[in-house]
Amino acid sequence: MFESGRPLGAVLAGVEVPQQGARTVLGVWAGRAAVAAAHFEGRKQGLAPGPVPAMGFEVRPVRPVPWSAPGLAVLVTCLVLVAGGPAWAVVAVAAAAVVVVPLLGWLPIGWWLVGAVAACALAVNRLPRGWAWRSFVAAGIGVTAWALAGIFDRLHIVGLPQSLLWPGTMRWALVAAFAVLFRNAARGRGAVPWPLALASWLPLAAGVARADPVLLGVGAAAVILVGLPGRGLWLPALVAAGLVAGGGDAARRTGLVATTEATLARLENVQAPARALLASLPERALARMVRLDPGERLVVLGRLAAWVGLREALPGASLDLTDPSGEPAGSWGDATIGTEERPRELASRALGSGWQVAVLAPPSPQDLLAGLRAAGVAAPVAVFDRSGAPTSRGATFRPLSPSVVGRALGAGRGWLRVGVGEREFRAYFHARRDAVLVVPWVRPPVAEAGLMVAALTLWGLFPATLWERRRRWLALWAQRRTFGGRMRVLSVAAAVLPVLLLGQLLPQQWDRQQGKARLEFARAVSQLLATERWQEGNSWLVRELGGAVAVYRSGKLVSSTRPDLAALGQIPWMPPPEAYVRSIRGWQEPVVVSSGDETGVFAPMRGGEPVVVGVVGLRLQALGRSPSPGEWFVITGILAMLVALGMAERLGQRLGRPLRRLVAAAHRLERGEPVAGLDTRGDEDVEALGRAFSTMAHEVQRREEELRRGR
Structure with missing residues (x-):
């Protein structure tokens, strides 16, 4: 609970209670668990800005967790009841589990x-x-x-x-x-x-x-x-x-x-939803918000934006507060850069004492780009004008020829080829007025896609093959000391050993190359921020790479292009210690911080007071995640091992079959049986051995025959 932006504490949080009429079986609840949740003035459970005269609690069922103690106990109970029973009971329980378990939300x-x-x-x-x-x-x-x-x-x-x-x-x-x-x-x-x-x-x-x-x-x-x-x-x-x-x-x-068509249809008429959202804001909460200090005011403004569902109803829009002098007093959403055009005002509402709250949208064509990104389109997006010049977000697009843009404007919507960075993709386009909106269909390259299909094949093949060929695996283990078994081991070692050696060396080299590339990119960003055109650099970083710029003075955050992200904790309130130390010592080498798919660059600036300018949230892999060298070598190593096993099996059969015939012929010779028509076709050495054995067997049998005649 909060009052004027200050947390007061939790009244009730996550207390589990059994539903009415629940019974216990094997020490667990037979009914589903539930939690007590707060609700405000009959509204749905969630955040309620402003004062609330009444607050109640309701008991709501929660989704069961299959790997918890109650879920495992119930599952074991069902298995014990059907184990050893008729086949129809096992089939019935399996069918019921397939239908009921996902329906209950367990899977x-x-x-x-x-x-x-x-x-x-x-x-x-x-x-x-x-x-x-x-x-x-x-x-x-x-x-x-x-x-x-x-x-x-x-x-x-x-x-x-x-x-x-x-x-x-x-x-x-x-x-x-x-x-x-x-x-x-x-x-x-x-x-x-x-x-x-x-x-x-x-x-x-x-x-x-x-x-x-x-x-x-x-x-x-x-x-x-x-x-x-x-x-x-x-x-x-x-x-x-x-x-x-x-x-x-x-x-x-x-x-x-x-998603593209639904978002564009939603952005066709935005004034009416914007006016409805502003009208739904509680008057008392707005009146108390304007009396808060700037930090608390921003938090309450964001709470109001989340409460009315601004992101879902108007993707890409922002909720802005203006003081009586007309100066911005707070903004929650995608704030604009000073070098760009003024944002479009979708709706406004006057408050007491000259304050005003408004719903703003970025200028065209940034409104389309911001709306698509806010709607969940993870791919980079761009808008091309009639000349083919792009205005992009998330990546750098190559210009299109005017003829391609003209054909797209004539077609209205469809698919075309577009260059993003150093690659080309098929992209869905939608002509809107005199511009063409393009959303690439990001797919992995052919080699990576083939490797993913190979990995899926191996994983899908593993359990069934392991079970169906269990006797074959036992036979191979029994033959480990034979010639064929040693050939299998030698072939697998010859195929896998180079992969293992490369797997130990190349990933480290790849990590060094990645670190070097990130450092070079950070140096370029640092030089861009240090020039006199840093505002234009901010615009490029924010719009094309999806980042946010933050300024730190004396180790504290003093301003940023996205105050809402700072309030949410997505922009750190302090720079990395190493960047702060470098700013004190006057060393302008940037510091790179990577977290998941996002990269942050913190550039120390020259001056009397230590200043660090950070650019956070840069998506350097906006065109999809590539498999790491470790994943490449694991899958290729397994494939090489399987290919080596297959080749060794063929080679072992080719060499082992004539040798087994020779062993059988030797046993017949030992028992005094005739040895004739020995088939040892294969390699030259094996054939020579077979001919020599046949000659020896013939001589031995001839001499034994002569000895028997002499007696």
């Missing part, structure tokens, strides 16, 4: 898709083996692949993993379930010419590369019919990983278009 609702795919895999395994049934199953899988983008978008499933080392439990289970489904659906396939089987993969590869749902559906159906051999899980897992990655990309493209 993400995307697990419904995993359960449905696993159930289809079990059902397909029991279908008759025939061309008609296989065609029916292939058509169903094709329709599912075509609708996968919409399913992912509705269930909030991300196709490509953020990390190659672990794709996530749900994504891993989904790829494994799809792999088993595809393997079961392809069983019973007759002989197919290899050119036809190879050609059936082309639509699927094109669908994954273009993220086209139609090509994904056609390719999945074609691969099921003629492209998969019906045994093994390598190729089915590759198809599953490609579908998940392609479906995730298509879902991201659909979401990008939907």
